[in-house]
Amino acid sequence: MATELDVLIANNTLKAKAFLDEIEGKKPLFICTIATTETGKIPGLSAAGANPDFTDFTPPADAELLLLGKCKSIQGVPITPDGIPTPGLITTSALHLADIPVLVVNGGVKVKPQIPFVDLGGNSGRDIRTGDSVDNVEEVIERAKVLGEQMAKASDYLVIGESIPGGTTTALGVLSALGVNAEGKVSSTLLQNPHSLKGEVVREGLTAAGEKFGSLKNNPIKAVSCVGDPMMPALAGLVIGGARQVPVLMAGGTQMTAVLAVINGLEPKALCNVAVGTTRWVTKDKSSDICGIVKQFCEVPVLAADLNFSNSRFPGLQIYETGLVKEGVGAGGASIVAMAKLGGAVTKDLLLKEIERNYALLMGLK
């Protein structure tokens, strides 16, 4: 690689470097996949919204932020119960700096965003404790493949992020159903990762579905239908369709490992053209283990944007360094590709300046 980017490599170094080499200077399309579930409303599970009921508004508002630079479905921007702003702020800043186009894809949301979005025929997800959480999985995957193929023709490569509250719990659900040991390894928006609550919810879901750890190893579609979420079929299909022609960066944290596992069960060769792009806050997180999940079933490289907000002039951004939020809306992946597109002209410092500028603007600060 010609330039040194502010990107950390978390595993599979050679593959990671090859992936970065391949995308450097190229023009990506950023796709944000949105979805909501009743799982995300289980108290104590997610901080992706000021309160559980508010999680229905977080994904549409994130999508609006990406396309309009402001939200329409809510006032201000999505925040955690502590008032910490959405990582969509990072994504928006990165994409704007590098002039990267955005397409919003609806995996299944309760509240439709007030912007153009691609519909795949999916619905919002039920609580996974029902054991029957997602409708129409196979059809959504098929439609997403078609979209991924078309968008791959229109771009040098794809970067695909997500906004779905409660997504690490459904990730644990699907990984467990597929026989991947992820308990205690998925990440969290919260400071105290509620691993035991997530484990309980997943076990309840598997039991309700008449399944157990690993029993759906050969049926990823059923795994998503029973204990997954509607982001998964959309994202998996997009990756499979896109990776047939171009590199695909899956922009997210441990949620992406569940999507990887689904792809691995459906079309494993797609993974040869795939990397995960996340943040340093995820790869350095002591309460989760993204690489420990990935290595159980594939050799996909994990890259991390070397974001550091310690020296931000805003306490609301500094707090990311404590481990709150960590990732979401493809923040890490968007940062990586903004840097890769402009080959070093976008550094982590420049990116922080742009994030601070947008933060001040959106929070009404100076």
Add this chain to the structure above:
Amino acid sequence: MATELDVLIANNTLKAKAFLDEIEGKKPLFICTIATTETGKIPGLSAAGANPDFTDFTPPADAELLLLGKCKSIQGVPITPDGIPTPGLITTSALHLADIPVLVVNGGVKVKPQIPFVDLGGNSGRDIRTGDSVDNVEEVIERAKVLGEQMAKASDYLVIGESIPGGTTTALGVLSALGVNAEGKVSSTLLQNPHSLKGEVVREGLTAAGEKFGSLKNNPIKAVSCVGDPMMPALAGLVIGGARQVPVLMAGGTQMTAVLAVINGLEPKALCNVAVGTTRWVTKDKSSDICGIVKQFCEVPVLAADLNFSNSRFPGLQIYETGLVKEGVGAGGASIVAMAKLGGAVTKDLLLKEIERNYALLMGLK
């Protein structure tokens, strides 16, 4: 221009050549905008469907044909009452030959296509004789602008077609409301252009809306709301958003002149970056006058793919030479950009071969 393409220039020769020069060898994105209306079901008005009620299925089926190479919402492909296949067959063949990506945008349809499509918050249109035919016009335009801007970042240029039965009648409606003399000048899928019926329907619509010829000259949004169709705000917004950054080819016949008039009223400078691309069957048509409409309010060039099916081995395709169908689903524009992308490697003869191949395949012929 380096190569001689099978493209005819119908007006504004210098601008037309400059546009062709600009797009030659470049990579476009093809956007198909679909919509349906009750206007399209008025007996005798449209042949875009085996019978009036069937027109609800024509646009979704056309969109499926473009993305999947076959329809899902109907058996076979959309046909006229005489059994002539949809011009979407031409579009599909052209885009496939030149490997051009497709995005489907829903302006407002009653029957949703079973493929990925972009939603803009629009609804299917009412009969324009109500004088209140389209909901949500301003919002759909705004959302379409956002999409057009994003897709312009992802492509060298945009080609935007339509599938909407009855669209020349609503075109006449909007042109009339805007004070453009189009009576007797809009095209038709039928051999006998039902000009007097179209004129009656439009007059009834204008009267019901409390408007008359030219009375909405300064209010294109109201003109569309009263006597237009849901394809128009979607397409106008896409063009305005896209043309800010890249050339835009509006792929269609006289329907596009109504969209041009709307854009001319909203953001006239967008028209500097725009051309209309249609078929020879439209520009040579004696029962309509696309250039005669355009020249009343702008200098946008009109290009025509020099398609000629006289020597086709299939009577169902030869019949296009009698003046049936003529255009639709961006057939002319798609043919032009397939030729322009591959600079002469795609000729009208090669294109006809591919159309015949697909025709035989889809109609179960040999």
